[in-house]
Amino acid sequence: MQRRSFLAATGALLATPALAQPRALRLMLDWTPQGYHAAWFLAAERGHFAREGLNVTIQRGFGSGDVVTKLAAGAAEIGFGDPGAVVKHNADHPARTVVNVFQYFDRTLASVITVAGRGIETPADLRGKRIAAPAGDSGRVLFPVFAKANGLAPDDVTWITVAPPLREPMLHRGEADAITAFVSGAFFNLRALGQREQDIRMFRFNDYGVDVFGNALLLPAELATKEPEMVRGFVRATLAGLKEALTDPTAAIAAVRAREPLADVPLETERMRFIMREAVLTPTAREKGVGHVDPARAAAMVTAMAEAFGVATPPSAESFMLTQFLPPAADRMLPPMGA
The missing domain is CATH 3.40.190.10 (Periplasmic binding protein-like II)
Known part of the structure; x- marks a missing residue:
């Protein structure tokens, strides 16, 4: 009797579907x-x-x-x-x-960012300025669209190709007039370098004709x-x-x-x-x-x-x-x- 009960229980276990794995x-x-x-x-x-x-x-x-x-x-x-x-x-x-x-x-968090004292208060003021960014930066790739929406030509600016960690320090030191970057990084990086919050200018793409x-x-x-x-x-x-x-x-x-x-x-x-x-x-x-x-x-x-x-x-x-x-x-x- 015990053997039959054991075999019945074993059969029931074997017949039970395996629990689904995550x-x-x-x-x-x-x-x-x-x-x-x-x-x-x-x-x-x-x-x-x-x-x-x-x-x-x-x-x-x-x-x-x-x-x-x-x-x-x-x-x-x-x-x-x-x-x-x-x-x-x-x-x-x-x-x-x-x-x-x-x-x-x-x-998008993409933006053109500058600081007070560079003579850039509107996108039009970027004409003739130096912008630092990595080659594949989202803001740099989209800059021709941003330029067109704001009355600029893509070649109205001079690009400085830099590694990502260098762009905010270059802007801070005056080696670049502006950068393209995500505001979520650049804003905090510039503050950490000593820039005052009220001196940071951010031209967010969505606010300037590139609503992506x-x-x-x-x-x-x-x-x-x-x-x-x-x-x-x-x-x-x-x-x-x-x-x-x-x-x-x-x-x-x-x-x-x-x-x-x-x-x-x-x-x-x-x-x-x-x-x-x-x-x-x-x-x-x-x-x-x-x-x-x-x-x-x-x-x-x-x-x-x-x-x-x-x-x-x-x-x-x-x-x-x-x-x-x-x-x-x-x-x-x-x-x-x-x-």
Whole structure:
């Protein structure tokens, strides 16, 4: 009797389906972990990824545009990168296209930045000036579009090609009159060098005729087609982490510092608040929810990027600026920043 009971129990165990294993994913950031990445660290720490059946490894990146190339090469499944760079990539690599499944930053952080005393109070004052930037900097690549929108010719300025860590020091020392950079880095770097906040001039591209989107969640188109529910789960977990990061900035930065021990807590707290104001908590997001993509604006971005990159036949905006993975707008409304 005992033997029959044992065999019956053993058979029942063997007949029980194995528990589903979490889907392992690699998320590539645009740079080293910083305050504005807190949503994903909280999503991992508080179980939002796990509840969606995901096991996410977060890895640093080496630039918003580089994320697109790395995704196409298989270095990660999902990335936080520049949807503008997708325009050229998809035109050049139609068999390895990348798509945008969640427009996280409503505005680009790209800007032309200068300081008081350089005679630059408007974009027109850049004529005849020296601008320092790396060759592939987003702002430098887009500068011809910025110039056209502000009555300048691209060759009205002289470019100084520098490594990223050198541009703010060169501006500070007077070796350059302006730089192109993301405001999220340049603003804080210039302050650290001794520039007074009121002396920093930032010509944000979105405010000066180049109304393009900022960083978004990107992934290979093939993966989005094969695993749509995984993508929806990742977006839901991201939203949960983002809402908690906004509600409790202290916990958000603590989650970042747990992964990046060298993170400066006061600096990253301020940086997160700065970027949320600049790129996430925008009027559009407050009205229509984070992740909203206006078709006309997306098409205009493709046109601007095609002009900047010299793409003769760019992909259509609707081919890669996807919205079908988003939850309803009501679920994408964000709380205000907590204390």
